Amino acid sequence: MSEEIVVIEGDGIGREVVPAAVSVLEAVGDFEFVAAEAGDAVKEATGEALPQETYDTVADADATLFGAAGETAADVILPLRTAVGSFVNVRPARAYPGVEAVRPETDLVFLRENTEGVYAGHEDRLSDDLSTLTRVVTTSASERLAEYACEYVDEQGKKGFQVVHKANVMRETDGRFRDAVVDVADEAGVETEEVLMDAFATRVCLDPTQFDVVVCPNLAGDVLSDLAAGLVGGLGLLPSANVGPDNALFEPVHGTAPDIAGEGVANPSAAILSAAMLLDHLGYGDEAENVRTAVESVLEDGPRTADLGGDAGTEEVTTAVLDRLD
């Protein structure tokens, strides 16, 4: 029986890079693809950026590959993270040989808390002058993230991870986050290094090799992983996984890139690397490695898209990846 993978292209270059990634998945395995819709175009047509049907389909699937949504991004991706029960957003950020990078030695994985912090989103308009947002931190969500982090470093044969927070200012909430994460790691015999969020931003630019697995609250993970994207040469290379207990959603970190959408020139690497993470999730480790190696090989000396200084189109790059699969 073949696994069911939901495919949501979304808007903009999502419609170009997701088909590219699907063709790579088709080349390495036997999957059943189920198309679903979300984003600006669906909203325009139906009034809803995320139809209930899409939500349900994603919630019931084994895995979902998502492209990007435009103006409606938050209305689409935040509920979809909930649909798969995701508690961690896994964001590898590494530089590739052959790709110009501000910091070519960057090789990081961000493990971003994916349910709370400022994203819990309780906001109030208290007066004409004043609005508030309730930032939420629980020990249970922090512990769950930490347990995942401990397993992750164990699998990778690493000794420990870095914990990013701003507990010198957010003493109670980020203090709770830090304490919960450090306690779980201590019990598991995993080393931790605490780094303040602002200090991390400076230090990662000066020397990214100081860090490897970086455990963060939600917004810190959002911003710092995007910072790392800048260090490795742009968002066109970064895949991500929204992981839940038995379902997951995979998406390139980039957006819809309206400036180049529809021209067939988008870099499919991030989407294809997201598909590789999806293969890992479904238990196809060899196939995942096969895809990653092919992408790396193309990045090193194959055709490249404009964001990487080349003039190849999405299709040419995708064909090169397919050609270099084992």
Add this chain to the structure above:
Amino acid sequence: MSEEIVVIEGDGIGREVVPAAVSVLEAVGDFEFVAAEAGDAVKEATGEALPQETYDTVADADATLFGAAGETAADVILPLRTAVGSFVNVRPARAYPGVEAVRPETDLVFLRENTEGVYAGHEDRLSDDLSTLTRVVTTSASERLAEYACEYVDEQGKKGFQVVHKANVMRETDGRFRDAVVDVADEAGVETEEVLMDAFATRVCLDPTQFDVVVCPNLAGDVLSDLAAGLVGGLGLLPSANVGPDNALFEPVHGTAPDIAGEGVANPSAAILSAAMLLDHLGYGDEAENVRTAVESVLEDGPRTADLGGDAGTEEVTTAVLDRLD
């Protein structure tokens, strides 16, 4: 009558770089210096990191030069920002010729909201599992920041500024911030470009020349200015001003650097550049320019401290700056 400048060395390398900056101030003007205490050492001795006397002295002064505090940093600097009535934290981040930088073309000024956001600091422990923090955004504080930003770009002969926010997630609070800032700028005929906080982190690494004056909520300003510090070669070069209506506090962005404290090897540039901002604030524009030019000249081809790859001490660098004053 000479202006009264409060001087707080604080802890660690604060005790080395602040005297260096004071000697530069003495060389260019006739000021009355009033020493005050704050930080870990005072807390150890008296139980209080920020004695009421220090708070009052700072509140009553024309300007304060502050070094750094250790573990007690937040207990010292946050109330001191209140003491001077500071509503904006001005953080220039530029690369200097002669100093190795990840992005040598960086030349940015962050205007960071200095009173609210997550720093308003209302936190609650609601249960054994759950803590919350109330993030506060007011139209009045946002407008005040925007008015300052409009005057600032006008003085600098620039056309506009960038507004950083995360209003796609924090719709009500950062939405309020964005709307207030953009409205004030529109009325003043100042151009604005909106940039999402995460996108800013990527884009500033890829090409910092896209930005120049960056207006941010409190935590965004904290993290993104530290990111810019990484791009220009480290915290040793960044001065800052906490500006209020008629009082202000100046501090290097760096901390106490416990690893090198007491050895006389700290880079005094950030503290001396903070003193230059203080001179500007007191109306000594020519003297400020004189100091900045001397620091730049030393950074270009003078003795340099270890953080910049040299082996000179704090004193040697300071003497070189003094020698190169007009």
